[in-house]
Amino acid sequence: MTAAGCEELDAPLHVAVLVASEVVCAGLDASLTSLPTVGAVTVLPLEGDGLSARIGAADVLIVAAEQWSLLETCTDITGLPSTMVLGDNLYERWNGDLSSLPVDGFLSLQDLSVQALDDALRRVTMGEMPIPSSLAKRLLAGGRGGGTASGQRGIPLTSRENQAFALLADGMSNKQIARRLGISVHGAKRLVGSILLKLGASNRTSAVITGMKSGLL
Template sequence: MIVAESGGAAQERPEATLEVAVLVASEVVCAGLETLLSRLPAVAGVRVIAPELDGLPERIEPADVLIVAAEQWSLLDGRTDVSGLPSTLILGDDLYERWDGDLSVLPVDGFLSLKELSMQTLDDALKRVTVGEMPIPASLAKRLLTGGRGRAAAPTHGAIPLTSRENQAFLLLADGLSNKQIARCLGISVHGAKRLVGSILLKLGASNRTSAVITGMKSGLL
């Protein structure tokens, strides 16, 4: 930790360790995002990736986190071995409509709202995604929980269709196992386990493991 003095009191500041890659075609949005990222204490470097098809996987690989605009997701979808991608955040404000409310089909680790983007929301998203949580903007979480309706309905077992693999991972998650332990039990990579956990959190409308377990108990999954 780096200790900074502020008003006579010592404050801990995280070391700059994260390498962030940005895949955003809009020059205005990309420049703004790059500026915000460069001001975050935890970010060591920002690399802008041109939205081209050739050489894309190799240019992403060294990053710890990839931020990709919803419009550019198609460059990755179906072309890249998603298990080899870094932790991935999708940036956009029409995500619910774009994927017809089923965001669980996306092999990503979290979401960012362009309208709500700030140093605070960006810093929070990076912190959460690096510890295995799935950052979701409050507005998007509300849409997912209500299914696009104005009033939330109580979750039921039938309303949360986990795959058999997700069910296996969820039981291990509920037992308190880490992503690494889940990967070992299921015979998959740690990154694969992380994406499974992320999909589970997304389907349950949960921002962390604790709330996922609570939702799972209420809905009869546990």
């Protein structure tokens, strides 16, 4: 278990599941219910009104890669809970563009286990980005492709992400970043998540190291 996995949560989590496969959905429901970190599990319907509200009531959303695009229909994407995408071969599926939709972490379906779920839930609630090592390596390889000398070209961050990254590198928490940038804590969490994803980093420390090597800091 990682260091993050050893942290105690303030309260049991409400986890929403948006997965079409009945087999995968049932397995997730049973595994999540067995975790002391989870207080409630809601299996969401794929069709019908009120999806945004039902998702927004949860602390964490686990969505299958095939259903990820359904989040585009949500009226307020910034108000979504921490979102983890479940699937394999994600880099190839979206040609490396994994930040166009809300995401705070990834789960490998092939390597999924109760322990992996517990660890990922703890980490995502702490502002880290759970990500399979194979996907992290693929993102890094893709981001550094072409042999560009400039880290800014190899790993393009938006101006807002650059601001947040500088504050992150100074050791600020999501709450402190939000206060400094004049945005919500959830907005800050989204920025940090996007930064970690683009850098192929699973936590803040590795993001800073990658940023320094790439010339972003």
